[in-house]
Amino acid sequence: MALLPHEVGTIVEHMFNGMAYGKMLFENGQPSDFIYLYTNPAFETLTGLSGVVGRRVSDVIPGIRESDPLLFDIFGRVARGGKPEKFEIHVEALGAWFSITVYNPKLDHFVAVFEAITERKLAERNLLRANERLSLAQRTAGAGVWDWDIPNGTLTWSDELFHLFGLDPATAIASFDTWRSVVHPEDRQRAEDVILACIRDHVPLFNEYRIVLPTGEVRWVDAFGDTAYDTGGNAQRMTGICIDTTARKQAEAQIEFLAHHDHLTRLPNRFVAKERLKMAMAYADRANEYVALLFLDLDSFKAINDSLGHNMGDLLLVEVSRRLQACLRETDTVSRQGGDEFLIILTHIQDIDAVTGSAAKIVDALAAPCEIEGHALEVTVSVGIAIYPSDAQDTETLMQQADTAMYHAKGRGGNDYTFFSEQMNVARVAALAIRAELRQALAGGEFALHYQPQIDLVSGRVLGAEALLRWHSPKRGLVLPDEFVFIAEDCGLIVPIGDWVLQEACRQAALWQQAGLPELTIAVNLSAMQFRRGNLQQSVVQALSASGLAPALLELELTESILITEAEAALETVRNLRSLGIRFAIDDFGTGYSSLAYLKRFPIDKLKIAQTFVQDMDTNPEDAAIVHAIIQMARALGLRTVAEGIETADTVEHLLLHHCDEAQGRFLSSPLPADAFRHYVLAAMQPSVPNKVLT
Known part of the structure; x- marks a missing residue:
């Protein structure tokens, strides 16, 4: 399991300290168990436990909840959002001592960094016996050993302690002045105060401070010691060890940083x-x-x-x-x-x-x-x-x-x-209200489709229709898509609504054929959310299968933003559906991204010229130039063009002159309910009825 980014993961994997990341489990508000989510290699070395990731500690070490309740209490307290805690504990189930620092990276989770201190605990116990100072020094090879004769003020250091401080034992002198010169200036006074307080209070010494080597390198040291007193209670001797804990400190600091920063x-x-x-x-x-x-x-x-x-x-x-x-x-x-x-x-x-x-x-x-x-x-x-x-x-x-x-x-x-501004809150509240009503609209049968004819500009024949969604709300009356589709997209409801539109459009197109109308293409708009969250391919296939409509009569309209923002997900789906015979058009072409590279990647059949250009092309030369350029480009690529938003006969003539293929707009027909659309097509088929396109 990847707990940390690569560089930090490398540090953790090579730490001498053990590390465990776990999720705490609670019963009746009390910690009852935890699951290991990650352990580093040192974890197995220090505990002797292996293969624990994904398992409960109660399964790994049966009976640990009863034998070591303190461990669960502290882990649970921190996992519930408590401050980091550092403690030492003898884990009865493992028969070993550990020094543990536990943090809360997120709620109900903990990160425990620990070291096995069984040997140190034994050393501390032996330090209580002054006559075992020599054997203590032998057992702590690699750590620095020191001995302070308090009445005489003399210090004795092992060679290891000189090396730890970056000093040469052949030339350096063991003294408090030498020690003070090594301790970091910011830690010096506190470190001295700790030593004096331990002597005064007759308690074992634990001192944690930084040292500065002659090279300028800063390292961390833990010092442990014990004091011997005469019968009058006067301090006679303090003996102890110093251990380099820099690696542990660095790991702890890195984990602390990651708990509060973006990796x-x-x-x-x-x-x-x-x-x-x-x-x-x-x-x-x-x-x-x-x-x-x-x-x-x-x-x-x-x-x-x-x-x-x-x-x-x-x-x-x-x-x-x-x-x-x-x-x-x-x-x-x-x-x-x-x-x-x-x-x-x-x-x-x-x-x-x-x-x-x-x-x-x-x-x-x-x-x-x-x-x-x-x-x-x-x-x-x-x-x-x-x-x-x-x-x-x-x-x-x-x-x-x-x-x-x-x-x-x-x-x-x-x-x-x-x-x-407060107006934004008003809009937000209104959007939330619409969202709540939309959840009931689909189940309540409040949606309907209207169909706007798409007409061949040369022959005047009705080629198909674009299915346009309408919401008949009991509270709001007729609601147009501009007022609710973006809200449906924001909350994900557009996916089931989009599935319903596909099913209803295909069903209606098949019914028109059964009623004697010619084969008409039915065009359905798609949302980016249907690619991202839905199973569009399955929805389309089910709609065609349930209706019996031929795939070639279904045209799916994509926006340019879908082809860019959902490129990878969209490309595979579009190609799969295209292989079934389904056609594709780009809606509102010209208003999206400037890059046209997607026209090479996607199997597109048709470009729908955005009505913002079509409506003003008779009076605005720039809009006319854009429309002309889109038509010429489409012809060069073998694509058909549909002009949206046609409102005047002059626009029709202009488009015919420049070889646009199809037209759609209020001048020809507003969107119609299904039965009205059927009558429109039947009327257009009668030779005695004038055709707006041709007349």
Whole structure:
């Protein structure tokens, strides 16, 4: 199981200290067991246990809950969100002593870093006996041994202790002055105070401090000792050992860092950001200042991640993090929340206009292309801003307001920042209400399809129809897709709704044939969410099978964004469905991405020219030029073109002149209920009825 990133994993795998990562189990609020999720190689060496990952400790060591309840109490307390704890324990089930430091990486989980200290415990016990000082030194080969004759003030060090301090035993002198010169200046006074307190209180010595070698290298040392007293209680001698614990300290520091920072960008994680936000808000109250909370989401990150791979996406996130940090002051905080989302806390704000400047600086900084491994990557950002205390008085609400503002910025096209306003909350509440009603609409049969005819511009013949979703809400009346589809997409309801549209459109097209209409193509719009969360291929096949409609009469309309953002998932599905005979069109062509490379990759049959160009082409030369260019390109690629949104006869003539194939719009017909569409087709088939296209 991958617990840590590669470089940290390498450190942990080579640690001399054992490490275990586990999930705590509780019964009636009390710790009852835990499951090993990861152990490093030293774990097996120090405990003698192997093959424990994925197993309960009660299965690995039967009876341990009863023999060692303290272990469960401490692990459970920390796993429930308690502070890190360091303790020593004799594990009866293993017959060994361990020094354990346990942390809480996330709720109900713990990381335990430990070392076997059975030998040390034996040494400490023997240190209580002054007449065993020589045997203690022999047993602690590799550790530094020292002996202090307190009345005379003389010190004796083993050669190992000189080496530990980076000194030559042939030239250096064992003295307190020498010791003080080695101990880190920040730890010196405390280390002396600990020694004196242990003598005064008649307790064994445990001292932890840093030393600075002559090379400048800083290392950690644990010192253990015991004091002998005369019958009058006067201290006579202190004897002990010093052990280099640098490796353990480094591992502990790395684990501590990872518990509070994002492993990829090294930025503070969401836990740290939330704590800093609380502190910033408290300070702002005292100083009568503001705090600005910025919620950021990259606009096109998924497209880059999918097309160039996750490694490139990771490198881009690191570069984004670097640019964000460069935009901020030392007192500000930038945090990665996960994925491509970031949080920024701006403190000491006295003028809200300063926030505008900072937000604009961030947007501009990210808009510049990122040069990564030979690729010029362009990624923009949507920024939502909430102000404390103006917009909210607590962290949760403030974060929610910034998130709401961010979605408004993204909805306006991205690459921009937006301040929160109460109107956004009104819109959010309205969206939540629609979401709740949508959940009942499908089961309640409130959806219907209307069908807009698609007509051959040359012959005037009806070739097919586009199925358009309508919602007949008991509360709201007729609701058009623009008012609810984006909400259905946001909550995932678009997948079952999309499945219903496919089934109903295919069923109706088959019924028209049975009623005597000619074979007509039925076009159905697809959402990116159907590729991402649904099983689109299975849904299409089931709709065709249930209706009996020929696959060649079903046309699925894709947006350009689907072909870019869902490229990998979409390509395989489109090719599989195309092999069944199903046709594909690109909807609103010309309004999406500038790259047309997907036209080579995807088996497209038709381009639907966006109505924003078609509606103004008679009066706007630029729109006309775009329409002409799309038609010429499609003809060169062997694709048919459909002009959407036709409203005048002049537009029809213009399109005919430039060889557009098909037309769709209110001038020809508004979307019609199924029966009205049937009558429309029958009327169009009568030679006595004038045809709008031809007349």
